[in-house]
Amino acid sequence: MADKVLIYSRFPKTMVARFAERFDLLDSGGKPAREVFSVEELAGVRAMLTAGGTPLGADAMDLLPKLGAIVCYGTGYDGVDLKAAAARNIAVGHSPGANAASVADIAMTLMLAVTRRILIADHYVRSGDWAASRQSPMMRPQAGMPGRRVGVYGMGEIGRKIAARCAAFESEVGYFSRTKYDLPYQYFPTLEALADWCSVLMIAVRAGADTQHAVNADILKRLGEDGYVVNISRGSVIDEKALVAALIDKTIAGAGLDVYEKEPHAPDALTALPNVVLAPHLGGHTLESHVAMQNCVLANLTGFFEGRPLPYRVKSA
Amino acid sequence: MADKVLIYSRFPKTMVARFAERFDLLDSGGKPAREVFSVEELAGVRAMLTAGGTPLGADAMDLLPKLGAIVCYGTGYDGVDLKAAAARNIAVGHSPGANAASVADIAMTLMLAVTRRILIADHYVRSGDWAASRQSPMMRPQAGMPGRRVGVYGMGEIGRKIAARCAAFESEVGYFSRTKYDLPYQYFPTLEALADWCSVLMIAVRAGADTQHAVNADILKRLGEDGYVVNISRGSVIDEKALVAALIDKTIAGAGLDVYEKEPHAPDALTALPNVVLAPHLGGHTLESHVAMQNCVLANLTGFFEGRPLPYRVKSA
Incomplete structure (x- = not known):
């Protein structure tokens, strides 16, 4: 047979x-x-x-x-x-684990791209606005990585690789997961506590019914106006409507997303925003x-x- | 007084x-x-x-x-x-050193953005091409960071921070500088040897008469068709005309640039290219x-x- x-x-x-x-x-x-x-x-x-x-x-x-x-x-x-x-x-x-490094790297790419505003920077150069010395409010200095508090949600293989990379950027790293591990990062017993503490929330948790919309309006509010969300896990972990609302009203500063609730669709309200970097679920794509x-x-x-x-x-x- | x-x-x-x-x-x-x-x-x-x-x-x-x-x-x-x-x-x-971490971070941002094609990815999502399942030749899988050979040109404070970050990405790190240091990275005695070895050349050398156009057509050819150049030092270190030619004829795969020969001008031939990520000299800008x-x-x-x-x-x- x-x-x-x-x-x-x-x-x-x-x-x-x-x-x-x-x-x-x-x-x-x-x-x-x-x-x-x-x-x-x-x-x-x-x-x-x-x-x-x-x-x-x-x-x-x-x-x-x-x-x-x-x-x-x-x-x-x-x-x-x-x-x-x-x-x-x-x-x-x-x-x-086969794609853990590749996915962790896209998380880092999205975090750096959105916090350092690389899309806006690239457009500023290509448009000729830089050469014309035109001011751009989006080009104001941003907080960098040293001393930044990065919170990792989920500490599997991908979460660990994200944490190790962030540590090399001289950031403080904290995490929330169901289990506390013997790792050199600060453990938070709840997602709420992690969001209160960090300014970048890296979502690396395994998707499932228990994590559905875990990152909701409350978590985004705790992250705050200088906060960023990066999601390389599954779109279902974020309440996408709440995220779009938080990005529009500046509840948070920005987001880097590789995943969406209904792929391959990213909502129009999201693709219209300047303070996001969007990738077509290519995290594992090396x-x-x-x-x-x-x-x-x-x-x-x-x-x-x-x-x-x-x-x-x-x-x- | x-x-x-x-x-x-x-x-x-x-x-x-x-x-x-x-x-x-x-x-x-x-x-x-x-x-x-x-x-x-x-x-x-x-x-x-x-x-x-x-x-x-x-x-x-x-x-x-x-x-x-x-x-x-x-x-x-x-x-x-x-x-x-x-x-x-x-x-x-x-x-x-005051801006070393900030500059090293923009080097990493540019490297990740250009090798993972984040500008193209973001446009693919925003344009609706992803939702329409349109193919994009630019979306083919690329080599990732683990095992990639990153060559750092110049091993001052910025070069060291770039090297430490790349090591956390599970890349192999090599360097060329006038002095061989007691560092856990492979030393190359010439820029030519480094370019032959690496697939990403990170330029972090101090600018001056001795480094003027050090990265020329020959170095770019040694880097090869899967090679990338990232420059966060000064535009003078690269022969910009040779770089544009190498990007157009695919002698190298791409470039991430924060600096240019005649700032604030980036040549039109450069800003027209899809395989570059361009920033307006904002490396130290956090x-x-x-x-x-x-x-x-x-x-x-x-x-x-x-x-x-x-x-x-x-x-x-």
Whole structure:
């Protein structure tokens, strides 16, 4: 029997080609599987590859009676209904840590770009306003990194890499997570306390029902008018409407975002703002992290088809 | 006798106001002093405040017969003719290190912004191209920081801070400077060897006649098609025409620039390019570095008028 794998999300062709060398792929190109494939074709599928944030519930699983493994591309698996998978004895795998440095680096990029106003600076040069000595209120000196208080929300692999980078910038680093770790950063027992303390809030927490809209109007108010939010986790962690309101009325100074509530859409009210830097969910999008994530996918699929446990199994699944 | 200080370059009014509390200022607003003040007025000037990059030669000094101190705002003093100052027994002071972290941070900001293509990413989101799933060749995955070879040219206070930050990004760090230091980075005996080795060249060398156009067409070719140049030192260190040519014909991948040969002008050929991130010489432009630089200026001027040596005297002057 061929090792049939359903490609459930939309992935680049070059990446799919690499998996096609090893497995018999049914690529739905991101469309609902039943629109693209017949019941008979889907009946033979034993494993599927999905983007972790793509909703994947019991109904989709039930279209695949032989499904034994859901493999997520990347570290996230928040779109997967883990209970439904467990009830059907379906293993769930992901790529833990494979993109941690790449995502931490985009967090740093967004923080530096928004606090040092690099978009405005670049436009000031390109427009000729600098050469004409035109004043720009957006070019006033800003607080730099030394002594700045950076709060990291979530202390997994990505959070730790963000913290280490911020420490090298001579910033003070604090964090909030469910667990207090033996780390050289100040621990805060609540997100509220962290927001009261810090001027940049770096969101690196794993998304899920318990973190849905954790960063709300109250947290933003605590961050204050010289405060920034950077989110490289999932859009669901921030109440996006509250964030847009806080950015418009200057409750906070700015935001750097790689993720949004309804990707690939960033709200018009957000894209109109000068005090944000926006990226199209490319945190994990470097050559080396793609290779590392693909290696995790291959290891998970190979392990599954050889009858072994997934080497990168989601721990709570 | 009042402590008369000529403000030789154009500085923000709020800054000049702070110095006016202590000294009797003649502010030329960046215009030639003789256009603004009479010979009699200038005759009483005993000290002057200048931006280190502003040309300041023997002719300007000779307009001020009582001049005893030239105080530069910032770490640079490349505009000052040190021999002419020494011949007239004029002390030259600056603000060493006061803005080092701020400048190193803008170097990191430019490096991350250009290598992760943040301007293009932000435009991709704001334009709606991401929401429309339009492909962008500029959005292909790029090499990230882990394992990247970053070469630092110049290992003074700014260079060291850049190196420490890059190490935290899990990059390999090498450097070239006249002196080999006891530092945990690979030393290269020539700029050519450093350019052959690295994929990002961070220019942090002190500007002067010996570094004029040190980064030329040959160095850029050695850097190669996956290479980037970041300059936060002075525009004079790069052959700007060669850089523009290398960016256009893809001899190198991109550049992040805070400084230019003829500020405040960035050449049209440069501002038209998509693979550059441009800043208007704002490296030292943070709240805390301005305070630190102003403190150096006040210390230098106070020391001079009290008959002491300048506390932050230019060593080679």
